[in-house]
Amino acid sequence: MLVTSIETDRTPPSLSIPALFVRFLRFGLLAFGGPVAQIAMIRRELVDEERWISNAHFNRLLAVLQVLPGPEAHELCVHLGMRARGRFGGLLAGLGFMLPGFVIMLAIGWAYVALSPVMGLLTGAFMGVQAAVVAVIVRAVHKIGLHILEDRWLWVIAIVAFGATLLGVAFWNALIAGGAGYALVKTGRYGLALVVAVAAVILAAGLHLYGQPTAREHVDPIAATGALAMLWTGLKAGLLTFGGAYTAIPYVRADTVGRGQISDGQFLDGVAFAGVIPAPLVIFCTFVGFVAAGWVGALAITVGVFLPAFAFSMIFYERLEAVVSDERLHRVLAGIAAAVVGIIAATSVQLGWTTLQRVPSVPIAIAIFLGAFAAVWFWRSRYANAMVLAGSAIAGWILLTQ
Known part of the structure; x- marks a missing residue:
């Protein structure tokens, strides 16, 4: 995987596969209020509190996803899940968010x-x-x-x-x-x-x-x-x-x-x-x-x-x-x-x-x-x-x- 200085400034905590799925399943259960509220929730918990990714990198990632088609909050979950546990982690994160x-x-x-x-x-x-x-x-x-x-x-x-x-x-x-x-x-x-x-x-x-x-x-x-x-x-x-x-x-x-x-x-x-x-x-x-x-x-x-x-x-x-x-x-x-x-x-x-x-x-x-x-x-x-x-x-x- 291509690694840049932006990506190495912060890394997600070590999570098991089940724990990762449950983490994003919780986001899905609380995903009221549309994309703005959903993205704010993800930012607050994974960027501000748990420091999975730097704020600057999160902003850049969000700008990229907003250009692409698809629900941005769901795509963010997939991307962040991949940062934690690779492509399988991205799959589980996306499934967890959309499943509820x-x-x-x-x-x-x-x-x-x-x-x-x-x-x-x-x-x-x-x-x-x-x-x-x-x-x-x-x-x-x-x-x-x-x-x-x-x-x-x-x-x-x-x-x-x-x-x-x-x-x-x-x-x-x-x-x-x-x-x-x-x-x-x-x-x-x-x-x-x-x-x-x-x-x-x-x-x-x-x-x-x-x-x-x-x-x-x-x-x-x-x-x-x-x-x-x-x-x-x-x-x-x-x-x-x-x-x-x-x-x-x-x-x-x-x-x-x-x-x-x-x-x-x-x-x-x-x-x-x-x-x-x-x-x-x-x-x-x-x-x-x-x-x-x-x-x-x-x-x-x-x-x-x-x-x-x-x-x-x-x-x-x-x-x-x-x-x-x-x-x-x-x-x-x-x-x-x-x-x-x-x-x-x-x-x-x-x-x-x-x-x-x-x-x-x-x-x-x-x-x-x-x-x-x-x-x-x-x-x-x-x-x-x-x-x-x-x-x-x-x-x-x-x-x-x-």
Whole structure:
């Protein structure tokens, strides 16, 4: 393994394999509040208190992982586990961190499906939660955009991706055009960037004209149902999440809601459940996989989502920082990330519209949305999202139950 002076300044304590697994399992059991709270917990215990790694090296590692797709807190656990006990230690650390959320979400998915007649009595509560989830996603778009949209060209890419998604253009068109276009613009190749943009428009128009998959009705060459499809959906979500787990929402929705495997309401319920349990938010995919394809589907999509997070650290451990320091890669990823912001914004509009079409009272749903949005905007707490979703469920149960 490549060793640098930064890596030798501090080393993890000597832990047995079982002790290492239990250490990160504890992190998983306490992983409330989203990535910021999860990373702060890991920093406090492993950097400040136990001195597994220097603060400067931790900051550098975090910056590298934030450029890569995938849940940063989970990738941090894998990386730190490898520092302690090699690649097997990284595997166990990552499994320990994700296992509690996975098991809890499996149980929730089973109860949601098996007890569906009972769940019908809570329709109003679920509608209230769904309105609040849309508010949480809109707030996330703002947060992600603040970090990603750093210049006017990135804003242009985000706006174009937003409009293209609303018009039904498949998301991969926007991602490719955004990444390539921004890389060309930043190197002064404006003419070639314009050619790429025009080609993307022509391709999107041609695919739409001849009835090819749109952002809402995306179909891959992989089978549209079963474990293989869920694995492929999870892999796309794991490889294309830039800026947080919310960026996985458009891809997973396109492959499940777009195929008619689940409804938008069920999809939003999964996002809501993920927001109140100790887990990376991307664990909502486990719920979606269960509702769409049962136990096998839940396992397959979860493997797909987390596989890239394991792979980036475990396979490219020695070269991770050097590879991601390449400025050319940064430009491509920045363009892709800007397109993702636009895609999520458009998806939030689509989810909001479908939610309004289902609720018995549009004014009440809008009021719950605005209340939830104000709460997540001003309330600074690791438990804010969970409490807002719980409050919205109560409001929906009282006000939207017929």
